[in-house]
Amino acid sequence: MQQIPKTMLAATLFGPGDLRTITKPVPQPGPGEVLIRVEACAICATDLLILDHRLPGQPPFDGTFTPGHEYSGTIVSLGKGVDEFRVGDRAAVEVHKGCGRCENCIRGLYTACLNYGNLTKGHRANGLTVDGGFAQYVVAHINTVYRLPDHISFAEATLITTAGTVLYGIDRLGGFLAGETVAVTGPGPIGLMAVQLAKALGARVLLTGTRESRLQVGREVGADVTINVNETNPVDEVRQLTGGKGADVVLECSGAANAAQEAVEMVKKGGKILLAGFFKDPVTVDLSRLISNNLVIYGARGEGGRNVGRALALMAQGRLQAKPLITHYFPLPEINRAIKTFAQRLEGAIKVIVEPQKGGKLEDGSQSGD
Amino acid sequence: MQQIPKTMLAATLFGPGDLRTITKPVPQPGPGEVLIRVEACAICATDLLILDHRLPGQPPFDGTFTPGHEYSGTIVSLGKGVDEFRVGDRAAVEVHKGCGRCENCIRGLYTACLNYGNLTKGHRANGLTVDGGFAQYVVAHINTVYRLPDHISFAEATLITTAGTVLYGIDRLGGFLAGETVAVTGPGPIGLMAVQLAKALGARVLLTGTRESRLQVGREVGADVTINVNETNPVDEVRQLTGGKGADVVLECSGAANAAQEAVEMVKKGGKILLAGFFKDPVTVDLSRLISNNLVIYGARGEGGRNVGRALALMAQGRLQAKPLITHYFPLPEINRAIKTFAQRLEGAIKVIVEPQKGGKLEDGSQSGD
Amino acid sequence: MQQIPKTMLAATLFGPGDLRTITKPVPQPGPGEVLIRVEACAICATDLLILDHRLPGQPPFDGTFTPGHEYSGTIVSLGKGVDEFRVGDRAAVEVHKGCGRCENCIRGLYTACLNYGNLTKGHRANGLTVDGGFAQYVVAHINTVYRLPDHISFAEATLITTAGTVLYGIDRLGGFLAGETVAVTGPGPIGLMAVQLAKALGARVLLTGTRESRLQVGREVGADVTINVNETNPVDEVRQLTGGKGADVVLECSGAANAAQEAVEMVKKGGKILLAGFFKDPVTVDLSRLISNNLVIYGARGEGGRNVGRALALMAQGRLQAKPLITHYFPLPEINRAIKTFAQRLEGAIKVIVEPQKGGKLEDGSQSGD
Amino acid sequence: MQQIPKTMLAATLFGPGDLRTITKPVPQPGPGEVLIRVEACAICATDLLILDHRLPGQPPFDGTFTPGHEYSGTIVSLGKGVDEFRVGDRAAVEVHKGCGRCENCIRGLYTACLNYGNLTKGHRANGLTVDGGFAQYVVAHINTVYRLPDHISFAEATLITTAGTVLYGIDRLGGFLAGETVAVTGPGPIGLMAVQLAKALGARVLLTGTRESRLQVGREVGADVTINVNETNPVDEVRQLTGGKGADVVLECSGAANAAQEAVEMVKKGGKILLAGFFKDPVTVDLSRLISNNLVIYGARGEGGRNVGRALALMAQGRLQAKPLITHYFPLPEINRAIKTFAQRLEGAIKVIVEPQKGGKLEDGSQSGD
Secondary structure, rough: OOOOEEEEEEEEOOOOOEEEEEEEEEOOOOOOOEEEEEEEEOOOOOHHHHHOOOOOOOOOOOOOOOOOEEEEEEEEEEOOOOOOOOOOOEEEEOOOOOOOOOOOHHOHHHHHHOOOOOOOOOOOEOOOEEOOOEEOOEEEEEEEEOOOOOOHHHHHHOHHHHHHHHHHHHOOOOOOOOEEEEEEEOOOOHHHHHHHHHHHHHOOOOOOOOOOOHHHHHHHHHOEEEEEEOOOHHHHHHHHHHHOOOOOEEEHHHHHOOOHHHHHHEEEEEEEEEEEEOOOOOOEEOOOOHHHHOOEEEEOOOOOHHHHHHHHHHHHHOOOHHHHEEEEEHHHHHHHHHHHHHHOOHHHHHHHEEEEEEEOOOOOOOOEEO | OOOOOEEEEEEEEEEOOOOEEEEEEEOOOOOEEEEOOOOOOOOOHHHHHHHOOOOOOOOOOOOOOOOOOOEEEEEEEEEEOOOOOOOOOEEEOOEEEEEOOOHHHHHOHHOOOOOOOOOOOOOOEOOOOOOOOEEEEEEEEEEHEEEEEOOOOOOHOOHHHHHHHHHHHHOOOOOOOOOEEEEEEEEOOHHHHHHHHHHHOOOEEEEEEEOOOHHHHHHHHOOOOOEEEEOHHHHHHHHHHOOOEEEEEEOOOOOOHHHHHHHHHHHHEEEEEEEEOOOOOEEEOOOHHHOOOOOEEEEEOOOOHHHHHHHHHHHHHOOOOHHHHEEEEHHHHHHHHHHHHHHOOOOHOOOEEEEEOOOOEEOOOOOOOO | OOOOOEEEEEEEEEOOOOOEEEEEEEOOOOOOEEEEEEEEEOOOOHHHHHOOOOOOOOOOOOOOOOOOEEEEEEEEEOOOOOOOOOOOEEEOOOOOOEEEOOHHHOOHHHHOOOOOOOOOOOEEEEOOOOOOOOOOEEEEHHHHHHOOOOOOOOHHHHOOOHHHHHHHHHHHOOOOOOEEEEEEEEOHHHHHHHHHHHHHHEEEEEEOOOOHHHHHHHOOOOOOEEEEEOOOOHHHHHHHHOOOOEEEEEOOOOOOOOOHHHHHHHEEEEEEEEEEOOOOOEEEEEHHHHHOOEEEEEEEEOOOOOHHHHHHHHHOOOOOOHHEEEEEEEHHHHHHHHHHHHHHHHOOOOOOEEOOEEEEEEEOOOOOOO | OOOOOEEEEEEEEEEEEEEEEEEEEOOOOOOOOEEEEEEEEEOOOOHHHHOOOOOOOOOOOOOOOOOOOOOEEEEEEOOOOOOOOOOOOOOEEEEEEEOOOOOOOOOOOOHHHOOOOOOOOOOEEOOOEOOOOOOOOEEHHHHHHHOOOOOOHHHHHHHHHHHHHHEEEEEHHOOOOOOOOOEEEHHHHOHHHHHHHHHHHHEEEEEEEEEEHHHHHHHHHOOOOEEEEOOOHHHHHHHHOOOOOOOEEEOOOOOOOOOOHEEEEEEEEEEEEEEEEOOOOOOEEEHHHHHHOEEEEEEOOOOOOOOHHHHHHHHHHOOOOOOHHEEEEEEHHHHHHHHHHOOHHHHOOEEEEOOOOOOOOOOOOOEEEO
């Protein structure tokens, strides 16, 4: 095992949009925690919000907080009482560790913890309320850590959070998609994972989107049919492809303003809708249709119900491909370029990975590396 | 047993809003059906839509179709093969009889029948797609009929449909409310039944509304707290009454434009919302909150899952009071006055009952009676 | 389309164990029914009971009743009102058509119909209470018929009933096996389908059994680990393979006397057990373990919840292999030899198929054929 | 607030059946814990096992361990970080506090904690693995503590554990009993609570038992019908009372050897059985009936899912009566007499309460008191 250094490179937030790669002390794992040497950390749309303004529970913009919640790496040290893992274990993570003492956590709804952001009571959200993975080392509570099989690369493992989020939503709406027709709306990273998860669980998948290049990736990862909404009315198309009935399940992954309305129109009577993409603003929907058509709309926060473990198993079985979604890699000192690439979808960017152990120029021109 | 006459009084639709009490033949029950002598039929908000414009599957405005779906009476004749009931049984009803052959019906989702309105395939909705209870006699399929205990009056029994609708919604969201805090929004007939059902199942109930008189009825039928939204912000109040957490469940019964948004704001993280009141128009809601707060919104069509039977049991146990909700009675020939009273909430009208066996002046001035 | 003949070959029961291939009239489909030209009909363990003694609802031993419930073929004629299928459609089937009027059927629990065997009220169980597929033609109600994709052979399609039974059980216990460890006990036709279904849904599968040849088939169809119970204690082995925790789910498919006890011992705290194999006699089990370990034991009758459709989709996706389970084919006149081969597991028999359209010697020596 | 003394009376175990009331230090609450001044602690059948032989995780027989898990009292001191309660709050408790880090606890299945008995990892079971309520003071983790309304007496509150256990079982089998027929077998403390819970949730209740005096109590607390199994065959009777169908749900509370078999015979097709009473030995059951009749058997460990809170709400609403079940009170020094009274059902004993704050002679003849 390598020696653990005293200090490390980490990106920290000095103000809105002001993320800098600095040197800070390597943290120590407390009871029930492990220290992970971060090999890869993906950028998520939520990171853009975290950079821009402070989310509830987020630490102040004072140059100490390190974001990054889609990371993977190697466990290099164990906190007190931890025998669930060993030093040297490869690890993937999820975001939420509930307080364990509110009525939601006690009943297993830990991503809806009533003490969210309350560190004293034991809640922590990796990269949201406590330091995350845009650093060379990070501490994580074992409740958020999963053993990563050898044949899944660290980069691939960063997508397990995305997969876990969608799978938790699928879990909440019943989890039994075999033989059903599932419409996935929006071929972003979430949608492309949704396609694969629905396929992995035995569904027929119809994917809608606006960009042909993304729909092409959708077909590569398993969508049975893709629908370009610039060319066709997706509601009509989904109905036509289902003998007029509509989709059994709609997994809304676009966050588009009209997506909720389209979802209630393209789903079957008695069907289910999952919202997996945040909407920018409040949306207008004919909610009476929920009543007349016996519908349910599910929201799912984070990767609850230990679904990261389930998603990891599917990835280990070869049913979830992360590689077609990973388009860019950057070393940690180039994190701002990485973020720009992701945010502006430069060069067809889908998922962008930061690799904290890889050498690279600090953005001020100096050199970093291990 | 009384003789069954050849003809009867029945209200039929001759055009939008043109409902007339005429004489028409008493129908014959087919296989699996019974003939019911109607003693009471309540007016429902849906009837106003049926009178005004044709709902999907509704027969034409040609003077033949009799609406009315919240009725009760006595079984006077049995169709072929019926041994589930006896002549003389008192009966309450629900609306929907599924086709029994579509994938939804086969799986028990008969109020979401994919052959809705298709009489040939076996679907029928009492008072919506086939003749209903604004008549002296009506045919109903046994799947929609329940034996009515002697100590529940016919008038009370008409409210079982309202109760069954809400209870089906509660069933869909899990059915286990004991010890939970339930916010009921809107003290109309649906909301006042929702209050009682939530209480009957062991919940603490907070009722919101605008009319003090209705809130007063709410307290009489069991609401623990009432909140007049003209005086207080209901979201703040519900949060304050739940230690900041929000209600475990919101039963939205108002159909008010802002009700859906208020529901997502007043419900607890991880909580559930039932939509039980139709919205006049599409509504604007911050649906992202479903994601960030792990919420589910349920719609429930009709009185599925045999919940009329469950509601009837609760009424028989004395846990559902219909009487405080019944404000007016009219004979059948005065049905238009009855409808106006209900629609315009004249004289504090809540539920208005038509009694087809009670004598009364035909609205053209002639005399009717049994 | 071929002409439909007036008469056909069919195997009928003249007494316990006295099954004869005779000529009888080709039946006519009634309303909601179709006539199927039977291409393949598999022998099931239940058939052995049907031949031996009469099950509840089974017709008398008078030479008229034709068993056989795992069949497939081509639709050659439609009963009144059927537009769900077309003549020429290839078809797979399930057994149960509920009465549609009892409280269980109305709520979707049609394999637990309270009017089981009551033909007047509309219940029918293909090959159990009404004529089945050991004949050249058979009538089936559309509720029990599924369109068979072209690339699934008729012989393969006969295993859809087996698959549907297990999948219904999995449905009942939640349907969400992704990432879970599932122990399948008993590598018979049911167990070998259970292995494949659990794999198809994303589980890790441990298969226990006594015959190495069957365990070998288990590995071929996807079992991750096989455990020969003659060599190892399966409870210890399952616990050892799960880090001491036990299997998340046990699918008991052996019907062995000690299997229930072993299931409660090898399942995880909070886990679930499905009974999918009938026990010959009452069994002795430490049921207190259900309490102390928070367990649930599910029974599942038939292929409820439209799970034949789901299983068919999985087969169409190439995730269920029927071929490794099909070991023998016989023409209809040799049905008694077919049954003996299946019952005594001659020549390594697993599933044995009867093909009613294939020529063959009548067992009395005369010649048959189409 | 009273001063907290340094020492207290407590019953501790010196050997099998050797329980002595001694003086020991008053414990200190740790982080997340509270100190409760015990006012009442009921004797449970599980206590008899704890006294007799050591259950898994139980401390050694060395005179230090204090059993007693059905207790109530007043919070007199708060551990670090506790703001969920205040000193002076009246409190009821449940038994299990999960480790919070195993996969079962994280998902809310804390009574099936995989680290049961592992104090280091955070699991604790009041009165089973850590000190309980047969003492004047006891420490409890806040996850196991509920605020007790003023109008419920401390003695009544001790029955909340019994109620919570049954309610957790009802929760596990769906929680929606309104309008269903529930057979409760066995009128012991568990059965008599089951009767009340089923009634509180809107069911019709049939209670079976052997002792007329207990059945009489059953009728007093709400059973609609009681069946003396010494006089009538309970299976026949339940079927007769349900029109031949059987009970929708059976709550087995007797632990009698033949009870499981009777349960599978008296339940409706598609029905559910809860095992709530431990069986002395393995039992023999026709488990094939689970398959042919589509049944499920649920076990439920402890008072999971925060059901003590739900039960407490029902008791506060006046729907659960504890008083008819409480037959005896003893001061702490007379605990051995209390146990004998309970174990041997002396003087018609049902629930026997120990009151640690009430004065009383130590059993060696010396005097105790506060």
